Amino acid sequence: MAKDPVRVLVTGAAGQIGYAIVPMIARGAMLGPDQPVILHMLDIEPAAESLNGVKMELIDAAFPLLRGVVATTDVQEACTGVNIAVMVGGFPRKEGMERKDVMSKNVSIYKAQASALEKNAAADVKVLVVANPANTNALILKEFALSIPQKNITCLTRLDHNRTLGQISEKLNVHVGDVKNVVIWGNHSSTQYPDVNHATVTTSSGEKPVRELVANGQWLNKEFITTVQQRGAAIIKARKLSSALSAASAACDHIRDWVLGTPKGSWVSMGVYSDGSYGIQPGLVYSFPVTCEKGQWSIVQGLKIDKFSRGKLDATAQELIEEKSLAYSCLN
Numbered sequence: 001m002a003k004d005p006v007r008v009l010v011t012g013a014a015g016q017i018g019y020a021i022v023p024m025i026a027r028g029a030m031l032g033p034d035q036p037v038i039l040h041m042l043d044i045e046p047a048a049e050s051l052n053g054v055k056m057e058l059i060d061a062a063f064p065l066l067r068g069v070v071a072t073t074d075v076q077e078a079c080t081g082v083n084i085a086v087m088v089g090g091f092p093r094k095e096g097m098e099r100k101d102v103m104s105k106n107v108s109i110y111k112a113q114a115s116a117l118e119k120n121a122a123a124d125v126k127v128l129v130v131a132n133p134a135n136t137n138a139l140i141l142k143e144f145a146l147s148i149p150q151k152n153i154t155c156l157t158r159l160d161h162n163r164t165l166g167q168i169s170e171k172l173n174v175h176v177g178d179v180k181n182v183v184i185w186g187n188h189s190s191t192q193y194p195d196v197n198h199a200t201v202t203t204s205s206g207e208k209p210v211r212e213l214v215a216n217g218q219w220l221n222k223e224f225i226t227t228v229q230q231r232g233a234a235i236i237k238a239r240k241l242s243s244a245l246s247a248a249s250a251a252c253d254h255i256r257d258w259v260l261g262t263p264k265g266s267w268v269s270m271g272v273y274s275d276g277s278y279g280i281q282p283g284l285v286y287s288f289p290v291t292c293e294k295g296q297w298s299i300v301q302g303l304k305i306d307k308f309s310r311g312k313l314d315a316t317a318q319e320l321i322e323e324k325s326l327a328y329s330c331l332n
């Protein structure tokens with residue numbers, strides 16, 4: 001029997017990531033090739049004409065899975081009945097800006113949209129915050145949408161996870177699909193910690209640790225970490241615009257794995273509300289390694305954290321503590 005359509009909200013849908021992600025969703029890259037979708041697209045009044053243009057193109061693309069399009073500048077209408085909310089709307093970082101610089105513009109948007117989601121979305125809506133500062137926007141959304149279960153509010157660090165897989169695959173000249181179990185810890189910012197201590201590569205003679213294959217601790221502990229941490233800035237420098245196709249693709253990966261499950265024996269990174277795992281204080285949205293099953297994520301437990309990693313996990317947590325207090329000062 002044909003499945004009922006799932007309603008997917010994309011905010012900031014007239015923007016760069018919006019333009020890249022809506023065809024991916026309509027083609028089944030987010031929820032699977034047999035799952036019909038109804039797209040809800042929100043943007044602000046000055047972008048209304050452009051948003052309507054995106055709607056026209058979606059119709060022209062004649063996607064068989066696309067069962068309807070709501071394109072609106074009314075946040076209440078946009079949120080009505082949505083099952084998945086991908087929160088991209090906001091102001092992007094420009095060259096030379098840190099993510100903190102976009103804080104005051106974006107946290108007030110997330111406070112307002114929290115209420116709209118709480119009032120209008122499906123009770124079990126799953127929320128992915130993409131707009132920066134992603135972890136702190138997600139935290140604000142969670143704190144102002146108390147009736148949405150906290151486990152349903154997440155932020156995107158899958159792009160950083162995928163960047164890490166990409167760097168290892170390039171270094172070792174192996175297929176990216178053969179690299180697994182990297183971890184992004186912490187903030188989607190330049191303090192994030194890309195950790196390969198538990199990562200492996202599938203080779204013709206079985207699974208081998210990444211550290212053993214790379215055999216260059218100096219590179220792994222320095223240049224590799226900085227490259228991943230600074231990749232967003234490098235894309236901005238090269239394109240004069242922030243990453244869009246890779247961000248859209250990572251957002252689809254995040255929701256797909258959350259809803260449909262992670263493959264056996266592997267995990268992904270998601271920004272989730274901390275339960276105190278790995279000594280990270282509750283009250284922060286922090287990126288952890290997670291596995292997903294039946295629409296629920298769980299933090300992978302028991303990974304060994306060495307002294308070097310401990311310092312990195314704590315430094316990025318400290319930045320999130322500071323961002324949280326800055327966010328609240330912007331809201332007051």
Ligand SMILES: NC(=O)c1ccc[n+]([C@@H]2O[C@H](COP(=O)([O-])OP(=O)(O)OC[C@H]3O[C@@H](n4cnc5c(N)ncnc54)[C@H](O)[C@@H]3O)[C@@H](O)[C@H]2O)c1
Binds near residue numbers: 018043134159
């Ligand atoms: N977490 C990640 O991995 C990641 C990766 C890339 C970009 N980002 C962030 O994603 C966000 C979007 O990036 P982009 O390149 O698509 O930016 P963009 O400027 O091209 O698009 C943003 C869109 O949001 C709209 N918007 C602004 N205020 C809004 C509101 N209140 N409600 C709805 N829409 C609103 C704008 O009109 C615009 O169309 C930025 O904050 C960027 O920094 C995050």
Ligand SMILES: O=C(O)C[C@H](O)C(=O)O
Binds near residue numbers: 092099159231243
């Ligand atoms: O760095 C940015 O602000 C853009 C984005 O978050 C990215 O990581 O590409």
